[in-house]
Amino acid sequence: MQITSTTTPQVLVPGTNAGNATAVDGTSLGLNGENAATATPVTPTPTSAAPLRRGLSNWDQPLQNDISGAQQALDFLEQSAAQLRNLKTDLSARLANRQRADGALEARVRQFSNSWRNRSSASGGTLDAQLKFSTSGSNTSFTIRGFNLANLRNGGREVVALSVGGGQNVRSVVLEPGLSDEQIAARFDEALAPAGIRVRLNDDGQLEFSTAEGQWANVRDTISVQGGGIRFPTGQLNRVKAEALPAEVDPDHWQVTDFEGIRTTLAQVVQSLSKVEQAIASVHQALARASARVQSAVAAAASSSGMEQMAQNFVTNTKQPGYQSLLSIMAALAGISRERVRSLLSLR
Template sequence: MQLSVVDSGRQVTPRGAVEGVSLTRTELPAPVGKVEPVAPATLRGGLKSYDSRLNRQVSGAQQAIQFLSEADARLRALRKELTGGDAAAALEKFDKFWQQRSAASAGTLDGNLKFSADAKATQEFAVRGLSFETLRSGDTETLSFAVGKWSRQASSITVDPTQSESAIVAALDRALTPMGVRATRDAKGELAFNVSEKDWPQVRDSLAIRGGGRRFPTGQFNHVRTVVAEQAIQPSQWNAADPRKALQDIAQAHQLIRRSYGDVRGVLEEAAQSVDHGAATAAQGAYWQGFAEEYADTLARGDSTAIAATVQTVAGISKRTVSSLLAAAPGTT
């Protein structure tokens, strides 16, 4: 498959952004310890980028914990409403809360509550008419893709039915990556795509394909239908008219939320250990740096007493001992 650039001339605008959520209540175990963001001065030189990455990781994990705690509390309240209140209204209220997941967790939790420390939760989806079966049957055809703000500079591939599924995925991925969309396989091995959750509304509303008249119409870009991958928690599918089934769905959601909470808690524990290790390493490095500088100043002054003491100290040290010390891992000598 070959890539080329074509001009579609089609403009698309995304839907509105999600609103924020007020998180107030928690009854899950409290987040691990007290993990403070690492101050820029804690680590030196080449560790500054690591320091910044750790700060983002901790901040994202804390927001995820906050959302999961609130979700847990709301699910318990929802369970009570199903047995003695306005079940339909309660389900609708929780569904609205759940729709704010991405914004409330700062993009760190995807639809299945998998945690992404770099705030790059993605939305997986399929495209109607694009499957291994349709692409590997029929004649050769050139397909051009356009998404939203990239619609003026679309990417194209030539569909070759003789190519393997892996080659098809690779070609589609190369064509769509500049638009923020990645081609992949889903859990069942079928052709799928994913995009950052923050870009999903735009892709959903503007993804268009122009074909050669075989699989897709020729001559102009046509908006294609996307199908969101099934998610583990789908409150919109819970049925107030069937309380027993709804309670089962809530129980399953509870298990997933608590499992995700444990995973994120583990991330915070690792971050706390990294902070402790980084502080100890920095302190040790500062000590030896200061020692070396002080000793160098002493020798530079020509202090005969210090020089004589040094000669006596190192005179009995063999080359093998020095080599072993230099080769030893930090903290083992």
């Protein structure tokens, strides 16, 4: 048997026709079989070809999403922090020199305001208005008039009906004497969770409601309540007012038309910069936790169970007709030389 030695396999990336197919260096597709066997590190070359689904990407897609979301949030926050530092410098200089604002300063405030208005999309939906980071999506936190714990603790037993979105989607919460604040929050949370609303005790010990940012407008305009005449009126469901919590950064209200406005805006910019820097530290912590999970995943990959998983993934891929199967086989065969085969056969 004769095996022709090859150094780097060439693979055709499928195009619309044979003429459009592109020859790609096998290593750019992760085809590093020889190097993998000899534990020699290889850095894949980025390519537009369909990536080989193997390794960590097969095991922990949520982990990859967490890392990607954290990096996107950091990019947005660090750019925002840089803008705020520049704005702080300009505002301070105007006050020190007793110079009135001009078009350039107003334009810089407007530029930051426009950038901050795109917070949700620019951060990949990972940062809410309170600068809380979450890879599950940004939320709007709000309060509901009449739903304060002082009011909810007092009085006898009462069944409170809640409706969100209108129609027949009504949820009930039983309030009774002796409930703790945590129990009250838990009962509202359980009742409203199916409607996409979560309830918790905030740092001030008060009820805080939250919903997906994209759902906020509907929740705000359609939430209704009906009680038994103790804490809430009887009869039909009555619309209640829901108010979003103030945003941590609110550049739309910054004014630089006079010295007093510049002074006030400077204080708000300094405060906003501090909150953005705190958010950056928080996201860095989330990224560090994700990195720790990466290390655990890599360690698991080196275990026998990890190798079994990789073998099973290979078997599954090669049974599927098409380009994915070709990539899996080429990855396994890449870099196998005549000398390597001879040395293995000599062990028989």
